Amino acid sequence: MSKSFALVGARIFDGEQWLDNAALIVRGDRVEGVVAAADVPAGVERHVLDGGMVAPGFVDLQVNGGGGVMLNDLPDVATIRTICVAHARFGTTALLPTLITDTPEITAAAIEAGKRAAAERVPGFLGLHLEGPHLSLARKGAHDPALIRPMTPADEAALIGARTALPVLLTTVAPESVRPQQVAALVEAGVVVSLGHTDTSYAVARTYGDSGASVVTHIFNAMSQLGSREPGLVGAAIEAGGLHAGLIADGVHVDPATIRIALRAKQGPGRIFLVTDAMAPLGTDMDSFTLNGRNIYRRDGSLRLADGTLAGADLDMASALRFMHRTIGLELGEALRMASTYPAQAAGQAHRLGRLATGFAANIVALSEELDVESVWIDGRQVFGSQDG
Numbered sequence: 001m002s003k004s005f006a007l008v009g010a011r012i013f014d015g016e017q018w019l020d021n022a023a024l025i026v027r028g029d030r031v032e033g034v035v036a037a038a039d040v041p042a043g044v045e046r047h048v049l050d051g052g053m054v055a056p057g058f059v060d061l062q063v064n065g066g067g068g069v070m071l072n073d074l075p076d077v078a079t080i081r082t083i084c085v086a087h088a089r090f091g092t093t094a095l096l097p098t099l100i101t102d103t104p105e106i107t108a109a110a111i112e113a114g115k116r117a118a119a120e121r122v123p124g125f126l127g128l129h130l131e132g133p134h135l136s137l138a139r140k141g142a143h144d145p146a147l148i149r150p151m152t153p154a155d156e157a158a159l160i161g162a163r164t165a166l167p168v169l170l171t172t173v174a175p176e177s178v179r180p181q182q183v184a185a186l187v188e189a190g191v192v193v194s195l196g197h198t199d200t201s202y203a204v205a206r207t208y209g210d211s212g213a214s215v216v217t218h219i220f221n222a223m224s225q226l227g228s229r230e231p232g233l234v235g236a237a238i239e240a241g242g243l244h245a246g247l248i249a250d251g252v253h254v255d256p257a258t259i260r261i262a263l264r265a266k267q268g269p270g271r272i273f274l275v276t277d278a279m280a281p282l283g284t285d286m287d288s289f290t291l292n293g294r295n296i297y298r299r300d301g302s303l304r305l306a307d308g309t310l311a312g313a314d315l316d317m318a319s320a321l322r323f324m325h326r327t328i329g330l331e332l333g334e335a336l337r338m339a340s341t342y343p344a345q346a347a348g349q350a351h352r353l354g355r356l357a358t359g360f361a362a363n364i365v366a367l368s369e370e371l372d373v374e375s376v377w378i379d380g381r382q383v384f385g386s387q388d389g
Helices: 077-088 104-119 153-163 180-188 202-210 232-239 256-265 317-327 332-339 341-346
Strands: 005-008 011-013 022-027 030-036 045-048 053-056 058-063 092-100 127-131 168-173 192-195 244-248 272-275 288-291 294-299 302-305 310-313 364-367 373-378 381-385
Touching: 011 332, 058 077, 058 127, 058 272, 058 317, 058 341, 077 092, 077 104, 077 381, 092 104, 092 373, 104 127, 104 153, 153 168, 153 180, 180 192, 180 202, 192 202, 202 232, 232 256, 244 341, 272 317, 272 332, 272 341, 317 332, 332 341
Parallel strands: 005 045, 011 053, 058 092, 092 127, 127 168, 168 192, 244 272
Antiparallel strands: 005 022, 022 030, 053 364, 288 294, 294 302, 302 310, 364 373, 373 381
16 A cells, blocks of 8 residues: 655646645545645655646556557557556556457466456556447448457357456447447446447447437547537537547647537537557557467557558657647647547546546546647556656
């Protein structure tokens, strides 16, 4: 158990408001509260930060890889640990390692690895995101079409069984490959169901939302678009208050003007939140890697198959935050919510993640005025940055 300490010397964003001349008190693995800087209790070690800001650690619900590895390539606890460590230096304190459409054997191995990672309490591990294989061939993106297939009763049972051993299990599905009754059964078991990689209509998307689907995977990408007479999944994501939506904010996947329009139009309480869709190169100097036997190339801030198809993103959460604040012009507090509070809500973890409030996990990021990550804590333990911070 980590000892008690106080973070002082920086502005504090607690997920709701900015606090000046304040101290964040951490006891063990939890936030004890925020007090005036002059009121830090005696005996609590003070960690003095050199300006900047303190905010809730980032929550990333779509992380295919990092640190040179992909979950698909070697689905075990060591890979999950490597991915979590790679993303922590960019402020991510809770993430869902994401398995891109693969064979039943690889999918089963990833689920078992997730169960072990949860049992071993791997720092930063929040659960799993299974992106496929129950998608639409029409909107496959970089997913291997030979591995895309409908959901069987055995698949449904495996997902329900996996959920019992994972804090969070999110799966991306397409209405073309999954029935509404299957979605309802998964949601009843606690699985978070996201709609994505689909050419579905607006009306069908709303039906699946009524069945319990509550998230849309990387809005605008690999889905039916907003049209004049057919709003598509994009229209459903924006117009339906019950749907949250992930966004890859790198300036490549979605045009900045489109992002601004979507943010202004989105109906709540569901929110648009940031995801990285990161691949193996994150945190490395790799210029290529493979997925399902196909080469993916890292060039000009993007990752693409040889035919130019986007394949994940060359993005970290701190960069996505800077993009939303500097390029999109979003108020900094709202950009921070998109990186922490809103994804926590989408994952059903708003009771413990995404805020710096009493009883919440002590998942913290310290940022410079330039929004560079300087220090990171997961469950009260510093995992990145100077030990003075």
